[in-house]
Amino acid sequence: MKRINRLSLWGTMLLVGLFVVSCNDWTETESVPQKTQRPNEQDPELWAQYIAALREYKQSEHALVFASFANGAPVATSEKDCLRSLPDSLDVVSLTNADNFSEYDREDLTVLKEKGTRAVYFVDYASRSAEFTDLTALGAYLDKVVARTRELGLDGLSFSGIPVFGSYTDQAAQKAVASLFIEKFAAVAGPGKELLLLFEGDPQFLTPADRSKVDYFVLDTKETDNATDLKLQVLRALSAGAVPCNKLLLGAMTEYEFTDEDKGAADAISALTIRIPEIGPQPLAGLCIYSVNADYFGAEFIYPLTRQAIQTLNPSK
Structure with a gap:
C-alpha cells in the first residue's frame, strides 16, 4: 500500500x-462538560x-514543503497565529519573529516535534542589514541566536542576504558579513550536523565554498510574477550559483498572482508547485510558502493552498 x-x-x-x-449519546439530552479534547x-x-x-x-524521500511563519503574536487572534495548527505534513517552518519567541510558541513547539515538523530560527539580514553595519555587533547577535536556538530546542537556523555587485569595497563588506554568518551558523548547523541550516535568497550571497555548508537554499522567487523571470532565476541559481537541484527550493507567497507562458493567471503557490518537478534538469527539492498565516482561512479546510501543494508534490507518498 x-x-x-x-x-x-x-x-x-x-x-x-x-x-x-462525539455522536454516541445523541438520543438523550444532557448537560456535558465543555472541556476540549484533542485527538x-x-x-x-x-x-x-x-x-x-x-x-x-x-x-x-519526498518533495519538501517549508513554510515561513510569523510567530510571536502576543495575543492569538485565531488559530492562524498558532504553530500547532500548521498542516501536519509540513516539513520545516521558518520562524520570522524568532527574536520574540513567545510562551505560546513554546507550547506549540512540543506539538510540532511530535509530528516531526522542524522549526528553524530565521535571521532576515536582507531586510535588517541597516541594523548590523558593525561586524562585532552582528557577531555578538549571531552568538545569541545560536545560544537561543539551543535553549529553545529549535531544529536549525536560517538567514537571508542580497548579493552586492557594486564597488570592490561594497563587495568586500558583503563577503565579510556572509563569512561571519557561515562562521557562526555552520559551526553548529549544516550537512552532517545536528541542526539544519537554510539560506533564503540569492545563493551568490555566499562564496562557492560556503554554499556546500548549507543544507537547503530557498530561492527568492516569492515576488516573481511570471514564468520567464522564474526560469531565469532558477537557471542562474543552478549555473552561476552552482546549487544542486536537490538542494534548491522555490519561494512562493500567499495572495500573489503568477502569469504563465500563455499569459494565464493563477495563484503563485499553485503555479510554482507544478513547476518544481520540471523547471530544472532534475526535480527541485521543493517549495517554501511565505506569509503562510494568510493561507489559514479556507471555505472547506484550513491552509488550503499549503495542503494542496503538499499533496500535488507528493501524490504517491
Missing part, C-alpha cells in the same frame, strides 16, 4: 473514531499510529 494511502487511512480512521465518540486525548492508540505514519513519511 502506498504511504499516502496509509497516512490518509490513519487520518480517516482518526476522524471516524472521533465522530463516533491524542480521545483515542491515544489511533493517534500514535497516525503519528508513526506521519513521521515515517517525513523521513522518506
Whole structure:
C-alpha cells in the first residue's frame, strides 16, 4: 500500500473514531462538560499510529514543503497565529519573529516535534542589514541566536542576504558579513550536523565554498510574477550559483498572482508547485510558502493552498 494511502487511512480512521465518540449519546439530552479534547486525548492508540505514519513519511524521500511563519503574536487572534495548527505534513517552518519567541510558541513547539515538523530560527539580514553595519555587533547577535536556538530546542537556523555587485569595497563588506554568518551558523548547523541550516535568497550571497555548508537554499522567487523571470532565476541559481537541484527550493507567497507562458493567471503557490518537478534538469527539492498565516482561512479546510501543494508534490507518498 502506498504511504499516502496509509497516512490518509490513519487520518480517516482518526476522524471516524472521533465522530463516533462525539455522536454516541445523541438520543438523550444532557448537560456535558465543555472541556476540549484533542485527538491524542480521545483515542491515544489511533493517534500514535497516525503519528508513526506521519513521521515515517517525513523521513522518506519526498518533495519538501517549508513554510515561513510569523510567530510571536502576543495575543492569538485565531488559530492562524498558532504553530500547532500548521498542516501536519509540513516539513520545516521558518520562524520570522524568532527574536520574540513567545510562551505560546513554546507550547506549540512540543506539538510540532511530535509530528516531526522542524522549526528553524530565521535571521532576515536582507531586510535588517541597516541594523548590523558593525561586524562585532552582528557577531555578538549571531552568538545569541545560536545560544537561543539551543535553549529553545529549535531544529536549525536560517538567514537571508542580497548579493552586492557594486564597488570592490561594497563587495568586500558583503563577503565579510556572509563569512561571519557561515562562521557562526555552520559551526553548529549544516550537512552532517545536528541542526539544519537554510539560506533564503540569492545563493551568490555566499562564496562557492560556503554554499556546500548549507543544507537547503530557498530561492527568492516569492515576488516573481511570471514564468520567464522564474526560469531565469532558477537557471542562474543552478549555473552561476552552482546549487544542486536537490538542494534548491522555490519561494512562493500567499495572495500573489503568477502569469504563465500563455499569459494565464493563477495563484503563485499553485503555479510554482507544478513547476518544481520540471523547471530544472532534475526535480527541485521543493517549495517554501511565505506569509503562510494568510493561507489559514479556507471555505472547506484550513491552509488550503499549503495542503494542496503538499499533496500535488507528493501524490504517491
